[in-house]
Amino acid sequence: MTTPVKAQAAVTPQAFKSDYKPVWCPGCGDFSVLSSITKAFALLALQPENIAIVSGIGCSSRIPAYTTCYGFHGVHGRALPAATGLKLARPELTVVAAGGDGDGYSIGGNHFLHACRRNVDMTYVVMDNHVYGMTKGQPSPTTEPDWDSKLSPGGTGMRAFNPLVIALAAGANFIARGFAGDPNTTATLIAEAISAPGFSFVEVLSPCVTFRPEQREWKQMVRPAPVQSTDDPGRAARRLMTDDGMNVGVLYKGSRAAYRTAIAKAQRRPAELEEEFKI
Amino acid sequence: MASGETHGAGRPDAGGPGQGELRNSVSVAIAGSGGAGVMTAGNMLLEAAAQAGYYALMTRSSGPQIRGGEAAAMIRIATHPIDGTDDRYDLLIALDWMNINRFAAEIPLGPQSVLAGDPDQGEPPEVFVKTGARYTPVPFKAAAKKIPNGWPNMIAFGLVGALVGLAEDALVKTVQKSMKKGGDALAGSLAAVRAGIEAAAGISGVPRIGSPPPQSPRWLVTGNQAAGYGAIRGGVRFVAAYPITPATELLEWMAPALKKVGGALVQAEDELASINMILGASYGGVPALTATSGPGLSLMIESIGLGITAEVPIVIVDVMRVGPSTGIATKSEQSDVNIALYGMHGDAPHVVVAPNSVADCLMTTQWAVHLAETLQVPAIVLADQFFGQARAVVERPADVAFAGERRTATAGDEGYQRYALTESGVSPMAIPGTPGITYTADGLEHNERGTPSSQAADHIAQLEKRARKLALLDCGSHWADVEGEGDVAVITFGSCTGPVREAFARAAADGVRARLVSLRLLAPAQPARLAAALEGVRRVLVVEQNHTGQLYRFLRAEYDLPGEVSSFRRPGPLPMRPDEIHRQLIEWSRA
Incomplete structure (x- = not known):
């Protein structure tokens, strides 16, 4: 066995990237989100072995293996519970859950609600491109109701999901929106999210150039949020409900205490538990 | 054949004059509508039997109502360890008859049985009468009214205790133990118990339990508690679960217990979350478990497959109930064998174990943790409602040394491969926080390093690795x-x-x-x-x-x-x- 490697003082963003080539299409927004995540880790001077990236299934969910951190690439929609279990079992780790809009808001929608409510100290990065890319172009919960596709000709007729409003209503403690085309800002948002206590939610608009080429125009549509972030959920709700989904920045930062149930120090030996059974 | 009339395995002894014959096993049931306190009386009878040095087992039944409704406590007292119910009941006591007929199949009576009921609550239902059981009226309610702070269920407790031959001292001690506050309530209960004991003198034909066996260290425990304790002894320190009958009590026992020994239990939003939470915790290096029943197991199946492919050890306790679908949630059936063995898609080798007594719930669950951790594989414990919710006096289970023994990888192991094709099939697992050997646990098929792969050679090699772990198990x-x-x-x-x-x-x-x-x-x-x-x-x-x-x-x-x-x-x-x-x-x- 070799001796343990000494942790290095400063880790560059590049050091968080693995040599495994992403499966993403050229021009996919997820490349720059990967860069933003690794930049955020470097900004926070973290070490790869102390970070775990947890994901479900989808294009963006392939992200853990593209880093040199510990990764968990699980089943579709269950990134948040896996991340929750890991963080509660190992509170000293930095836990980041990552994935797409289908994984997080559709099949994993229930976990999204309860992760916001539970407010475990971890960060959730959603790369939202309003489409299922891996299965070649079906509407997701954030897709416009009239978006035509082979599976849902003429559109789903369902109203698009507003993840930020839902997150706020369900109790997320930190809510931000980023844009893949601006990786530096996104990196600072993710770093701030990781630093914030409780459940931090960063929605990153990440264009799908293959199935939603019109999303290239997002570059012209996004803007920094016109006002400072608020800690007032009422005010945040009004802003999130009325904006056009293109305001980028920290949009809400609350002060809820993070979820407390985590592995505690042992007070008793297991064998002492049998006292209650003795006759 | 006379087998239906014999109770227990041994030869019955003759009883004294005016008393029931001596048996090595006596079965009684106490029934009544919700609030009558039949479960309290049943539990106390179990405790009194334990106090008097006997083995005993109590199962319970109740109507579909969430609260209130009819209930029955079924207790078997024996001079030898018992892991099941007898063929029929020697005595059924009904504090009232409201819907008690629903228990007729569960509480089989025969011509040798005695049926005691409160005449002020009406006549016994036909379904019991036609068994030929001898009916004896006992005015529980009227008698209790005459005793300040006396309750019918305490009269029933005293009556049953005396009829089956438990020493008065054991009955009194049990009451004192359960009512530590003392005062008028205790005095009333003791008086009621004495009234019950006196009433017993007028009832004949109920067999009495033989002399207690030699003393030995014993527990009074449910299968669910034993399983929970076994899990902790095996090293489980993280539990995530969603409430479901009949597994909930296992979780309710574990929640405070885990806290004491340095663990945690999380109530998840659903079973999909529970199973993935424990996968996350175990991936982080902490042995983890969930408990559920058939419907929950169905929801967890996809992610158990993830545990198999990513080689993350987890334990799933399935306290089986009647299925399919919601089935009969409060009753036992061994019908999850198929799903436990064959539920997964793909070729998915894993461990399935089944405890075979209340006490064995401890060892088998502990063993399941050991197997899961050692083989880095999900293990399903097929417990069942009968054991899970039965409360029994059992011989203290022997200490077994099984503990989680997960092979972990060493920091900085250059060329570390998480899914290395070892001879045993088990490859050292890197635990997050360990530098130099980071990897991604993946449900995608992968190569030795853990990199996703769709190559035939990798798939076959990893399938064989995962099969080899189990094939080489020395159980x-x-x-x-x-x-x-x-x-x-x-x-x-x-x-x-x-x-x-x-x-x-x-x-x-x-x-x-x-x-x-x-x-x-x-x-x-x-x-x-x-x-x-x-x-x-x-x-x-x-x-x-x-x-x-x-x-x-x-x-x-x-x-x-x-x-x-x-x-x-x-x-x-x-x-x-x-x-x-x-x-x-x-x-x-x-x-």
């Missing part, structure tokens, strides 16, 4: 309880084991000798071990509590069983009774 003698001799054998598992053992004891009295194989390890199958256990056997009977013979079919698929093989099966919700197995055994062995 020692724990794979089954093998007992008895003879050229006929019964193969069973779980809660059928107790009734089969009793049937064997009775059959032995008829001169029929048989071998018992109670399987504890269902998967991986152990054909060589079973073949050795069945050496010289010419006929095999497979006994199980389900409709389609799930264990029988599994055995037919995985094992080369000797000679003629038959299946004896019956679904829930009624527990398997020794008599039905005994009759089957006699008919089958003579056919």
